[in-house]
Amino acid sequence: MKVAFLSSEVFPFAKTGGLADVAGALPLGLEKLGLEVKIFMPLYKGIKPESLSEDFGLSKVGKNIEVVFIKNDNYYLRDQLYNTAQGDYPDNLQRFSFFCRKSLEVLKKIGFSCDIIHCNDWQSSLLPLYLEEFYKKDKFFKKARTVLTIHNLAFQGLFSLDQFDLLGLSKGYMPDLEIYSKLNFLKSGIIKADRVNTVSPSYAQEIQAKEAGCGLDHILRQHSHKVSGILNAIDYNVWNPDSDKAIYLQYDKKNLDKKAQNKVSFQKELGLKKDKNTLLLGMVSRLTEQKGVDILSGAMPSILKNHQVVILGTGDPKYHDILSSLAKKHPQSFSLHIKFDETLAHRIYACSDVFLLPSRFEPCGLSQMISFKYSTLPLVHATGGLKDTVVDYTRDKSKGNGFVFLQYSQEALLDAVERASSLFSDKDSLTALQKRVAGLNFSWETAAKDYVQLYKSA
Ligand code: ADP
Secondary structure, three states, X not given: OEXXXXXOOOOOOOOOOHXXXXXXXXXXXXXXXXXXXXXXXXXOOOOOOOEEOOOEEEEEEOOOEEEEEEOOHHHHOOOOOOEEOOEEOOOHHHHHHHHHHHHHHHHHHOOOXXXXXXXXXXXXXXXXXXXXXXXXXXXXXXXXXXXEEEOOOOOOOEEEHHHHHHHOOOHHHHHHHEEOOEEEHHHHHHHHOOEEEEOOHHHHHHOOOHHHOOOOHHHHHHOHHHEEEOOOOEOXXXXXXXXXXXXXXXXXXXHOHHHHHHHHHHHHHHOOOOOOOOOEEEEEXXXXXXXXXXXXXXXXXXXXXXXXXXXXXXXXXXXXXHHHHHHHHOOOOEXXXXXXXXXXXXXXXXXXXXXXXXXXXXXXXXXXXXXXXOOOEEEXXXXXXXXXXXXXXXXXXXXXOEEXXXXXXXXXXXXXXXXXXXXXXXXHHHHHHHHHHHOOOOEHHHHHHHHHHHHHHO
């Protein structure tokens, strides 16, 4: 089976979040199952392809996966992927509609007659429409079927209606794109793709109801026969404390004392009080409403009375300010880093005792799976993919692998922190649990097989 995999970010070439992790790892998993995959992404600033022609660059990943970088310096040669501090780039409609159209053109040019075109999120969700508009009668694309994966329904690619003409589509397509007086790239993808999936079974259900439907729940319900959920996974070549070059001391579940040593080195680096018996809670996240920063900020003064917190992330300036003033007040117990930093992220996963994911909603979440591998216990709100992966230890000691709070509130979050804290003082149970979670397997092997089934059904 031949697959063209489109993503606006792919690790290690460009990353702002989980989409890049998935796009960097799933194609490798598919290749291992014998599929022929090519990845398509924009040629952003700083990427150096192994070869370069007028309209695209090429590199190789995995055994033999070609990465095709769509070139348009006017659109992609910028410091950030989607926005500046002032907001989204005003020409994102042109930038990502071009990405979709050009990818189809290049597919034909290089003669990659694929069975599946796998689109990801709004940035590539216009492709099924373009395929229909421009290539419906083209033999080259006759067998091509489209799959759209929604990594986060909250991001839909919204633009003003008067920009429709810039898309080069016939007027008849307007209803596929229009909703609430806006053009909506994701809506057209949901309507036109042969299969739509999201990144966890729970989120696939949640988005078909009003509360988590982000205004598209009725569209998803209309197409529910083709909507499903496949849980994401992580790449254990990237996330593994046994081979992680970013941490102080490599370790695995058999030598967890080295995890404790990592923690003390980290406390020293961060300027926190050096004490392996103080609970250290970590977080690596976009700092937005979605990620639960509102309830976390409210809970922080209580948490910081007895515990330490380290947070790495960027996002909403409102939360930068709130967290910065907390960090100023609690320099010994709260270390805040408002930036994107891979090395620091690895250290937080490795050196924390507990990893915080108080997300209001979470399509899948990768950090809880990464945390498991580092014997760091996730503390999560029961939503979406977090609900599908984390079982509360206090409720079920045999299957429990972290701490879960059901109600989205500051109090419920604090209660979970207290439960984590009491386990932390019971060292034998803690070590047993840390060993067990490190052995959990969320590798792409299983998820890639599910994607093959999805491709076949398309
Ligand atoms: P998202 O909704 O942001 O995609 P995910 O949990 O799916 O959330 O994935 C987030 C990924 O991005 C994880 O690999 C996480 O470690 C990484 N990440 C998020 N913020 C930062 C940051 N500031 N620095 C480094 N890595 C980050």
